[in-house]
Amino acid sequence: MSRGKRLTLLLAVFAVFALVLTGCEEPAKSVFDPKGSAGEKNLDLIMLSVYIMTFVFVVVMAIYFYVLIRYRQKPGDNTIPKQVEGSMKMEMFWIIIPVILLVILAIPTLTTTFTLAEKPSEEEDALRVKVTAHQYWWEFYYPDLGIKTAQELHIPAGKRVHLELTSDDVVHSFWVPELGGKQDMTPGRTNHMWLDAKEPGVYAGRCAELCGASHALMNFEVVADEQSDFDKWVAKRQKPSSEPRTAEQEAGKKVFSQNCMSCHAIEGTELKTSGGKGPDLTGFGERQKVAGLLENNDENLDKWLKHPDEIKPGTYMPSFDFLNEKDMKNLKIYLESLE
Ligand code: HEC
Ligand SMILES: [Cu+2]
Incomplete structure (x- = not known):
C-alpha cells in the first residue's frame, strides 16, 4: 500500500471512530455540562485528574523524544554506551513524584465523595426522597409529603434534595449525568446522596450498574420545576383525580x-x-x-x-x-x- 493510501485509510478509520463516539442520538447528556452543584463538584474532580494526566503525558513525552533524539546512534559510531544498572536516585525520583500526584488526587476525591454523601442538616429543610430501584423501574417516595410516584422524580429547582437510595432486588446505581451520582443502590442498605438543579428543566437519569436484560432501558427523568410549580404538583399528587368521569x-x-x-x-x-x-x-x-x-x-x-x-x-x-x-x-x- 502506498503512503498516500495508508494515510487515507487511517483518516477514514478515525472518521468512523469520531462518528461512533459522538453518537447520532439526541443532544448529549453530559457530565461535562453540569446543571447543579453536585454535578459541578463531580466535574471539578474529573478536570483535576485530566490536568494531572495531561501534565504527566506531556512531561513523559518530552523526556522520551529528548532522549530519542539526543542519544540516538550516530553514523559511524559503534561504541557501546555506558551501561547503568539500578540508580537509587532515579528510582526514588519516579516513585516519589507519582505518590505526590496520587495524594493531590486523593484528598479532593475523598473529601468530595464524603461531601456528596452527607445528609443535609435538619435546619436546611432539604426535600427528602426515598428512591427504590426495581428491575427495571424507579420508585420515588416523598416521606414528608406522603407522595409515591414512579419514573419521574419531581424536584424544586434551586433546592437541595436528599436522596435515600436502596434497591428491591439486585444492585442498581443512580445516575443523572448533569446533576450527580453515580451512587450504588444495594438491597438491604440505604445509601445517601444529595443533588440540586440550578435551573428548571428535565434531566435524563440512568441506571449505571448492569442489573439484568433491560438494564440499558432503565431510564428515568428528573423534572425540576420552579418552587411554585412544584408546590402545585405536590398538591395535585396529594389530592389526585382518579375517579372515572365518563x-x-x-x-x-x-x-x-x-x-x-x-x-x-x-x-x-x-x-x-x-x-x-x-x-x-x-x-x-x-x-x-x-x-x-x-x-x-x-x-x-x-x-x-x-x-x-x-x-x-x-x-x-x-x-x-x-x-x-x-x-x-x-x-x-x-x-x-x-x-
Ligand atoms: C405481575 C405484576 C403486574 C401486573 C399484573 C401488571 N403490571 Fe403493569 N407493570 C408491572 C411492572 C413491574 C412495571 C414496571 C415495568 C418497567 O418499567 O420496568 C409495570 C409498568 C406498567 C406501566 C408503566 C408505568 C409507568 O410509570 O410508566 C403501566 C401503564 C402499566 N404497568 C399498566 C398495567 C395495567 C393496565 C395492568 C393490567 C391490565 C398491569 N399493568 C398489570 C407489573 C405488573
Ligand atoms: Cu438497574
Missing part, C-alpha cells in the same frame, strides 16, 4: 380492578391493594413517558400493555394481549384520564 373511564377502571391490582395501586380510589410489584399509577396520564422510555401516547401505551417484554425484555409486567379490543380501549382511556 362511562368509558368507568368501564376501564373495572378492567383495571380485574387485571392489574395485584401489582399496581391508584391513590384516590379503592384500588389500593397493590402488592407493590409494579409502579404506582396515580396520575399516570400526566407522566411524560410510558415505563420511563416511550413517549406517553395511546399507541405506545397500547404496545406496552400488549407486549411489555418486547419493550423491556425480562420485565415482570405480564402481556395483556388477551384483553378484547373494547376492554383495552377503555382501560387506556381510564389510565390516560388519571391526573
Whole structure:
C-alpha cells in the first residue's frame, strides 16, 4: 500500500471512530455540562485528574523524544554506551513524584465523595426522597409529603434534595449525568446522596450498574420545576383525580380492578391493594413517558400493555394481549384520564 493510501485509510478509520463516539442520538447528556452543584463538584474532580494526566503525558513525552533524539546512534559510531544498572536516585525520583500526584488526587476525591454523601442538616429543610430501584423501574417516595410516584422524580429547582437510595432486588446505581451520582443502590442498605438543579428543566437519569436484560432501558427523568410549580404538583399528587368521569373511564377502571391490582395501586380510589410489584399509577396520564422510555401516547401505551417484554425484555409486567379490543380501549382511556 502506498503512503498516500495508508494515510487515507487511517483518516477514514478515525472518521468512523469520531462518528461512533459522538453518537447520532439526541443532544448529549453530559457530565461535562453540569446543571447543579453536585454535578459541578463531580466535574471539578474529573478536570483535576485530566490536568494531572495531561501534565504527566506531556512531561513523559518530552523526556522520551529528548532522549530519542539526543542519544540516538550516530553514523559511524559503534561504541557501546555506558551501561547503568539500578540508580537509587532515579528510582526514588519516579516513585516519589507519582505518590505526590496520587495524594493531590486523593484528598479532593475523598473529601468530595464524603461531601456528596452527607445528609443535609435538619435546619436546611432539604426535600427528602426515598428512591427504590426495581428491575427495571424507579420508585420515588416523598416521606414528608406522603407522595409515591414512579419514573419521574419531581424536584424544586434551586433546592437541595436528599436522596435515600436502596434497591428491591439486585444492585442498581443512580445516575443523572448533569446533576450527580453515580451512587450504588444495594438491597438491604440505604445509601445517601444529595443533588440540586440550578435551573428548571428535565434531566435524563440512568441506571449505571448492569442489573439484568433491560438494564440499558432503565431510564428515568428528573423534572425540576420552579418552587411554585412544584408546590402545585405536590398538591395535585396529594389530592389526585382518579375517579372515572365518563362511562368509558368507568368501564376501564373495572378492567383495571380485574387485571392489574395485584401489582399496581391508584391513590384516590379503592384500588389500593397493590402488592407493590409494579409502579404506582396515580396520575399516570400526566407522566411524560410510558415505563420511563416511550413517549406517553395511546399507541405506545397500547404496545406496552400488549407486549411489555418486547419493550423491556425480562420485565415482570405480564402481556395483556388477551384483553378484547373494547376492554383495552377503555382501560387506556381510564389510565390516560388519571391526573
Ligand atoms: C405481575 C405484576 C403486574 C401486573 C399484573 C401488571 N403490571 Fe403493569 N407493570 C408491572 C411492572 C413491574 C412495571 C414496571 C415495568 C418497567 O418499567 O420496568 C409495570 C409498568 C406498567 C406501566 C408503566 C408505568 C409507568 O410509570 O410508566 C403501566 C401503564 C402499566 N404497568 C399498566 C398495567 C395495567 C393496565 C395492568 C393490567 C391490565 C398491569 N399493568 C398489570 C407489573 C405488573
Ligand atoms: Cu438497574
